[in-house]
Amino acid sequence: MNIFAKSLLSKSQSGQRMFASVVRNKLEAKIVEQQKVFSAFKKEHGNTKIGEITVGSVCGGMRGMAGILYETSKLHPIQGINYREKDLYEIKEQAPRAEGGREPLPEGVLWLLLTGEFPNEQELKEFQSELYQRGHLSKDEERLIQAFPKDMHPMTQFSMGVMACQPNSKYAKAYRDGVHKSKYWETTLEDALDVCAKVPRIAGLVFNNSYGHGKPMPDQDPSLDYSANYARYLGIEDKNFSELMRLYLVLHAYIYFIFINFISDHEGGNVSAHATHLVGSTLADPYLSFAAGMNGLAGPLHGLANQECLRFLLDFQTKYGTKWTEHDIRDYVRDTLASGKVVPGYGHAVLRQTDPRFMCELEFANHYIHDDNLVNLVKACYRVIPDALAQTGKVSNPWPNVDAGSGALLMHYGLNQFDYYTVLFGVSRALGVMSAQVWSRALGLPIERPNSLTLNHLMKKVKNEL
Numbered sequence: 297m298n299i300f301a302k303s304l305l306s307k308s309q310s311g312q313r314m315f316a317s318v319v320r321n322k323l324e325a326k327i328v329e330q331q332k333v334f335s336a337f338k339k340e341h342g343n344t345k346i347g348e349i350t351v352g353s354v355c356g357g358m359r360g361m362a363g364i365l366y367e368t369s370k371l372h373p374i375q376g377i378n379y380r381e382k383d384l385y386e387i388k389e390q391a392p393r394a395e396g397g398r399e400p401l402p403e404g405v406l407w408l409l410l411t412g413e414f415p416n417e418q419e420l421k422e423f424q425s426e427l428y429q430r431g432h433l434s435k436d437e438e439r440l441i442q443a444f445p446k447d448m449h450p451m452t453q454f455s456m457g458v459m460a461c462q463p464n465s466k467y468a469k470a471y472r473d474g475v476h477k478s479k480y481w482e483t484t485l486e487d488a489l490d491v492c493a494k495v496p497r498i499a500g501l502v503f504n505n506s507y508g509h510g511k512p513m514p515d516q517d518p519s520l521d522y523s524a525n526y527a528r529y530l531g532i533e534d535k536n537f538s539e540l541m542r543l544y545l546v547l548h549a550y551i552y553f554i555f556i557n558f559i560s561d562h563e564g565g566n567v568s569a570h571a572t573h574l575v576g577s578t579l580a581d582p583y584l585s586f587a588a589g590m591n592g593l594a595g596p597l598h599g600l601a602n603q604e605c606l607r608f609l610l611d612f613q614t615k616y617g618t619k620w621t622e623h624d625i626r627d628y629v630r631d632t633l634a635s636g637k638v639v640p641g642y643g644h645a646v647l648r649q650t651d652p653r654f655m656c657e658l659e660f661a662n663h664y665i666h667d668d669n670l671v672n673l674v675k676a677c678y679r680v681i682p683d684a685l686a687q688t689g690k691v692s693n694p695w696p697n698v699d700a701g702s703g704a705l706l707m708h709y710g711l712n713q714f715d716y717y718t719v720l721f722g723v724s725r726a727l728g729v730m731s732a733q734v735w736s737r738a739l740g741l742p743i744e745r746p747n748s749l750t751l752n753h754l755m756k757k758v759k760n761e762l
């Protein structure tokens with residue numbers, strides 16, 4: 297047990313047992329200051345116009361419409377994801393790392409998302425210890441997850457596993473007890489940190505249930521960091537895989553960090569972040585909101601894309617073997633497009649260049665992985681596919697996104713359970729969407745309720761008949 301793994305529990309004013317959270321103290325002053333800024337800004341600029349809504353944006357899934365206030369991250373078409381105004385390369389350079397490691401620690405990035413700055417060494421140690429303590433599940437919760445049918449999709453198990461922990465919501469209890477709305481953020485922070493701390497364990501139980509063949513589930517090890525513990529639950533104790541997990545968890549928080557899971561945030565408009573945000577706007581607790589986001593993440597055009605991408609590469613290898621050429625890739629892409637399918641791992645709704653997360657994956661591969669045919673195929677695809685897609689004349693962004701490489705990296709370390717990949721993404725995304733939810737409650741954002749139109753109304757509006 298490390299020196300910080302002592303009990304950090306204390307009683308709040310409302311009598312609830314809460315952690316004397318080190319990040320809470322840091323946040324309080326920032327939140328009070330930002331509440332004032334927000335309130336003055338709304339008063340002054342409530343009627344200032346910042347854009348226009350076109351018929352294209354209404355018919356195109358609200359594409360490009362600025363309509364969500366989301367504090368923690370922002371996706372830029374060229375730079376890629378920014379976490380708290382820092383791009384991925386700055387994060388990689390400045391974030392705290394594990395001893396001897398090269399990749400950012402997700403715990404440090406979670407702190408950044410919450411507070412806007414990186415923790416110092418002492419803060420990081422205490423925060424890691426706090427997450428360790430929050431990461432325990434009760435025996436009943438563990439048993440419940442282990443009782444899910446083994447052939448149930450891992451994402452369904454993951455979402456249900458989060459829901460199984462929902463009765464612990466401190467926010468829901470405080471709300472029932474009549475907490476003042478200016479204090480919603482305090483118990484939201486409690487739940488958000490609990491969710492972030494518990495998801496590796498929930499995800500580990502899901503993995504064990506689906507693929508463990510009855511092997512006992514290892515306990516949390518206090519000598520290991522967040523990502524190394526998660527790697528251990530997956531049964532892969534290679535030190536480089538823990539590095540990959542660190543990168544992956546950071547990348548997918550909003551961005552998909554190195555692999556996918558750097559930390560999963562991708563500003564507020566992507567489906568999983570927005571679903572979490574939308575459900576949270578009803579003042580549903582963070583467990584309910586996060587589970588909603590995970591159900592969105594389970595869709596093929598969102599979090600399922602990474603497994604689609606790996607399948608694409610493996611099908612290619614089945615057809616062409618391991619002695620393929622770039623000419624073979626060109627033929628394969630042509631056949632894929634001709635059969636009316638998309639090329640997974642390429643394209644993006646917002647980005648208009650190579651996803652920096654993909655670049656992080658490549659960099660990881662160049663450093664840690666040599667002579668892996670599948671990883672070499674990912675690199676060759678990057679040389680061939682953008683041109684092939686650009687030639688169609690309709691793809692807005694022919695460059696790779698984070699999914700183009702992550703599966704091959706995971707496969708390299710023996711994680712070949714494709715159906716599980718979205719769960720990895722989900723663990724990472726918790727860090728992004730949960731930190732955003734703290735700020736949404738801190739700023740007192742209202743319930744979301746955009747206007748919808750029928751096609752008939754829209755047609756009349758265009759003719760100024762409404």
Ligand code: AMX
Pocket residue numbers: 597598599601602633637638639640641642643644645646685690691692693697698699
């Ligand atoms: N392969 C083939 N066609 C593609 C394509 C691709 N990779 N990306 C876009 N297109 C096509 C679209 O299907 C669309 O065709 P249509 O007009 O016949 O319907 C046309 O190009 C224009 O689309 P777009 O404006 O470039 O993209 P979008 O914003 O509508 O969609 C995305 C973005 C990611 C869904 C799309 O690029 C795609 O399907 N890519 C492959 C799947 C993928 O990699 N998803 C991962 C996204 C990241 C994540 O959430 N994990």
